[in-house]
Amino acid sequence: MKGYISSKVLENKKTIVCSRCILDNTVSEISFDENGVCSFCVKHDKLLKYYPQEDGKREEKFKNLIYKIKNSGKGKYDVIVGVSGGVDSSFTLHKAVEAGLKPLAVYFDNGWGAEIAVKNIQKITKKLNVDLFTFVVDWEEFKDIQRAFLKASVPCIDIPTDLAISSVLYKAAAKENIKYILSGASFITEGTVPKSWSFIDGAYLRNVYKLYGSKKIKKYPLIDLKSIFYYTFIKKIIQIPFTNYFNYDKKEAKKFLKNNYEWEDYGGHHYENIYSKWGFGWYTYNKFGFDKRKVSLSGPIRMGKMKKSEALKEISSPPAVKKEITAFVMKKLEINNEEFKKIMEQKCRSYKDFKTGLDALNKFKFIVKIAVKKGLISPVVYEKFFDE
Numbered sequence: 129m130k131g132y133i134s135s136k137v138l139e140n141k142k143t144i145v146c147s148r149c150i151l152d153n154t155v156s157e158i159s160f161d162e163n164g165v166c167s168f169c170v171k172h173d174k175l176l177k178y179y180p181q182e183d184g185k186r187e188e189k190f191k192n193l194i195y196k197i198k199n200s201g202k203g204k205y206d207v208i209v210g211v212s213g214g215v216d217s218s219f220t221l222h223k224a225v226e227a228g229l230k231p232l233a234v235y236f237d238n239g240w241g242a243e244i245a246v247k248n249i250q251k252i253t254k255k256l257n258v259d260l261f262t263f264v265v266d267w268e269e270f271k272d273i274q275r276a277f278l279k280a281s282v283p284c285i286d287i288p289t290d291l292a293i294s295s296v297l298y299k300a301a302a303k304e305n306i307k308y309i310l311s312g313a314s315f316i317t318e319g320t321v322p323k324s325w326s327f328i329d330g331a332y333l334r335n336v337y338k339l340y341g342s343k344k345i346k347k348y349p350l351i352d353l354k355s356i357f358y359y360t361f362i363k364k365i366i367q368i369p370f371t372n373y374f375n376y377d378k379k380e381a382k383k384f385l386k387n388n389y390e391w392e393d394y395g396g397h398h399y400e401n402i403y404s405k406w407g408f409g410w411y412t413y414n415k416f417g418f419d420k421r422k423v424s425l426s427g428p429i430r431m432g433k434m435k436k437s438e439a440l441k442e443i444s445s446p447p448a449v450k451k452e453i454t455a456f457v458m459k460k461l462e463i464n465n466e467e468f469k470k471i472m473e474q475k476c477r478s479y480k481d482f483k484t485g486l487d488a489l490n491k492f493k494f495i496v497k498i499a500v501k502k503g504l505i506s507p508v509v510y511e512k513f514f515d516e
């Protein structure tokens with residue numbers, strides 16, 4: 129499948145790389161200050177104020193958070209942990225139990241989980257004696273939604289999964305009367321994915337599916353802005369990027385999980401899921417010229433935990449995704465060669481070409497800002513959706 133390396137968007141455009149991290153102008157919304165520092169580095173520094181990493185300060189924040197969570201729980205559980213079998217969520221679950229929390233682990237099974245990842249979830253929940261709730265998506269319907277995103281020619285092909293995870297987590301929290309949802313996502317270790325690469329929104333999914341899907345959404349756990357506002361302001365459920373609250377070192381965490389839970393490695397960020405592996409490692413790289421590693425490696429560079437030269441060397445060769453995976457993915461999605469060729473060759477589009485909830489969200493920007501100040505919404509969400 130060579131020859132697709134298009135980056136059609138970038139033809140005749142000089143690459144400008146940030147003077148601090150390795151993000152560049154393949155990100156359409158990026159801007160640079162007079163020192164050549166990119167807007168994502170600025171956002172990173174802003175977020176650090178909310179999640180201080182200085183020894184002492186960080187521990188204090190952690191202690192306060194655990195205290196709040198423990199006091200919020202009235203039932204069998206006091207926290208939800210979304211699990212994928214990957215290192216971040218597995219370690220989050222371990223750390224939650226270690227801190228004395230009573231988690232309910234929730235797994236969204238989208239039909240693409242690698243066998244190793246599913247085994248990891250089983251091993252860790254069993255050893256920690258944590259209940260696991262698995263939501264299995266209706267495969268026929270989900271497959272059609274995934275196909276619609278490919279046909280729409282947008283890079284955000286993991287949105288059907290990410291949105292459903294959010295919906296399933298909120299629903300489980302509301303049902304069990306739990307106020308906190310912990311995730312393993314961290315801007316510190318993996319950066320912030322640009323909006324133009326991965327825009328998440330229920331109205332967007334609905335519009336893409338209306339135009340490119342073949343059925344009506346019936347069972348898929350769609351979540352819209354109204355529901356998110358309901359869970360946030362009425363039910364007061366908050367999503368916490370938990371790994372920002374302690375000194376999280378991915379390599380050390382992997383070692384620890386291997387030694388203590390017989391956890392197995394799968395290689396690559398988000399590679400615990402075959403579709404994500406293909407999406408980030410092959411599809412968006414070859415069709416759009418988006419290299420997700422630039423995002424994830426920029427996190428550690430900003431924290432001084434990785435050298436820029438080391439990261440640049442790492443991205444100098446294409447992501448290690450075997451080409452057979454493309455054939456496997458297409459077979460599973462029932463997309464034939466001709467259709468796939470068309471998908472790869474059609475013009476690249478963005479979320480801006482579709483109806484989204486962004487205009488509505490912008491109207492409520494000030495409310496979201498207040499909610500961030502009051503600790504109801506994570507500032508990570510604010511920084512992702514609003515440009516300032």
Ligand SMILES: [Zn+2]
Nearest residue numbers: 146149166169
């Ligand atoms: Zn930067």
